[in-house]
Amino acid sequence: MYSLEMGLPADDILPQLGGVDALFDPLYPFPATVTITRTSEEDYQTRQVVASIDGIHAGTLLWGDSVTCELEPGPHRIRVHNTLVWKTVDFVLAPGEQVYYEVVNRRGFGTLLLTILLGVGPLYVTVRRM
Numbered sequence: 145m146y147s148l149e150m151g152l153p154a155d156d157i158l159p160q161l162g163g164v165d166a167l168f169d170p171l172y173p174f175p176a177t178v179t180i181t182r183t184s185e186e187d188y189q190t191r192q193v194v195a196s197i198d199g200i201h202a203g204t205l206l207w208g209d210s211v212t213c214e215l216e217p218g219p220h221r222i223r224v225h226n227t228l229v230w231k232t233v234d235f236v237l238a239p240g241e242q243v244y245y246e247v248v249n250r251r252g253f254g255t256l257l258l259t260i261l262l263g264v265g266p267l268y269v270t271v272r273r274m
Contacts, residue, residue, distance in 0.1 A: 176237035181210035184248045244274040
């Protein structure tokens with residue numbers, strides 16, 4: 145496929161990709177990706193949600209945002225919070241796998257009442273694998 149699009153013979157392209165053997169070498173794992181979205185209609189659509197993957201800041205999501213990170217295959221951990229409520233999700237990525245998570249910043253019991261009385265109320269975080 146590369147040779148047709150680029151006009152090069154396959155022998156010229158494969159060394160750039162690491163050769164055919166690299167495709168089957170366990171030390172040359174295919175990268176995997178994880179995407180975290182905040183697009184649910186259930187979302188309260190206020191406040192930011194901060195996401196980190198393996199302890200590294202991945203992004204600050206407002207409603208409608210998403211972030212995609214390329215990771216090595218293996219076990220990983222997502223932590224998301226809205227500065228009040230924290231959620232942690234552990235997952236394992238296979239080589240080449242694409243995983244999608246949806247984060248929802250939602251109202252809970254008493255949120256509306258406290259917002260009316262105090263002007264602020266707690267929002268809860270839900271993380272769902274899609």
